[in-house]
Amino acid sequence: MNRYIIAELNIKMAIFGKILKDQSRAYQSLISPEKYKFEFRSDQDSIRIEGNIIQKTKEKIISETIDKWIFYRKEDKILKIQKIYYKNNNNAEFRYRELLKKYPLLKFDDYEYINTGFAFSRALLDYNGFCLHSSAVALDNKAVLFSAPCGTGKSTHTGLWRKYFGEDKAIIINDDKPAIRLMGDTFYVYGTPWSGKSDLNTNAKVPLQAIVFLEQASENCIERLSNKDAVRWLYYQSLRPTGPRSEEKTSNLLNLLDKIVCQIPIYKMGCTISEEAVELSYNTTILGK
Known part of the structure; x- marks a missing residue:
C-alpha cells in the first residue's frame, strides 16, 4: 500500500x-x-x-x-x-x-x-473540501474553474486558454474533478489523480479566483449569479455524498457552498469556441473588468 x-x-x-x-x-x-x-x-x-x-x-x-x-x-x-x-x-x-x-x-x-x-x-467532505465537476485552469497563480454538464465544452474552453496564453502559463490543474478546500480564510484548488477521460492534472495548489458555469451560445456573454442561483448551480455540479453519514456530509457540503458564494464570484457564461470567449472570461474572472 x-x-x-x-x-x-x-x-x-x-x-x-x-x-x-x-x-x-x-x-x-x-x-x-x-x-x-x-x-x-x-x-x-x-x-x-x-x-x-x-x-x-x-x-x-x-x-x-x-x-x-x-x-x-x-x-x-x-x-x-x-x-x-x-x-x-x-x-x-x-x-x-x-x-x-x-x-x-x-x-x-x-x-x-x-x-x-x-x-x-x-x-x-470531512476536511473542509469538496470536488466540483469542472475543468480548472491556473494563470498568474489564480485558479478559474469552468463547470458544465458533460459534452458542453468546459475542456474545450480551458484548452483554448492554453492555446491563447501558452501551455507554460495556463496550467490545467484538473480537467474533470479538481478538489476545493477552505484552508483558513482562503479557498484553494488542488489537482487530483481523478481527471476523467483525460490525463490532464497537475499536483498543484492555487487560490480560487472564480467559478464559471458554461453554456453553449451563438454569442459570448457573461453575468454574475446571485448567491441563491450560485448555490443551486454549485450543488448540481458537485460530487454529492451517498452512503454512510450522507446527511452529515451533505450538510458539510452545503455549509461550504454557502461560504464559497460569499467569498468567490460565480458566473454563468454563454460562449462560442473562440479566442473572444477566452478574452471575455479572462477579463471578467482574472482582471475583474
Whole structure:
C-alpha cells in the first residue's frame, strides 16, 4: 500500500490497475506521516481476472449493513454481491466481481479509477473540501474553474486558454474533478489523480479566483449569479455524498457552498469556441473588468 498526499491530505491506497497507478504517481509521497486521514484499498484477493472470466479465489467475512453503499452480503459463506464497502468512516474497500460480470467491456482498471475518485470526493467532505465537476485552469497563480454538464465544452474552453496564453502559463490543474478546500480564510484548488477521460492534472495548489458555469451560445456573454442561483448551480455540479453519514456530509457540503458564494464570484457564461470567449472570461474572472 503506497502513500500519497492529495489536496494536502495523507492517504494510503492499494492500487492494482495501471490507470490509477499512472495518474497517482505525481502525488506519491516517500515520507510516512504520523497519521493517515483515510485509506482506499482495491483488494484483488477475492477475484482473479482472466480475460472476461471472473473466478473467486478467497473468502472474506463481511459485516452486513442496510446502508445502500454496501452491496455485498454473506450467506452460507458465499458472497452474493460484491461492489463497494465502506468501513471506519472514510476508509473504503472495493469489490468488482459482479460489476465485471455484468459489464465485461469495462475493465478492473476503469472501476478502480472511477470508484476511488468517488470515495476520495466523499471523504474530502470531512476536511473542509469538496470536488466540483469542472475543468480548472491556473494563470498568474489564480485558479478559474469552468463547470458544465458533460459534452458542453468546459475542456474545450480551458484548452483554448492554453492555446491563447501558452501551455507554460495556463496550467490545467484538473480537467474533470479538481478538489476545493477552505484552508483558513482562503479557498484553494488542488489537482487530483481523478481527471476523467483525460490525463490532464497537475499536483498543484492555487487560490480560487472564480467559478464559471458554461453554456453553449451563438454569442459570448457573461453575468454574475446571485448567491441563491450560485448555490443551486454549485450543488448540481458537485460530487454529492451517498452512503454512510450522507446527511452529515451533505450538510458539510452545503455549509461550504454557502461560504464559497460569499467569498468567490460565480458566473454563468454563454460562449462560442473562440479566442473572444477566452478574452471575455479572462477579463471578467482574472482582471475583474
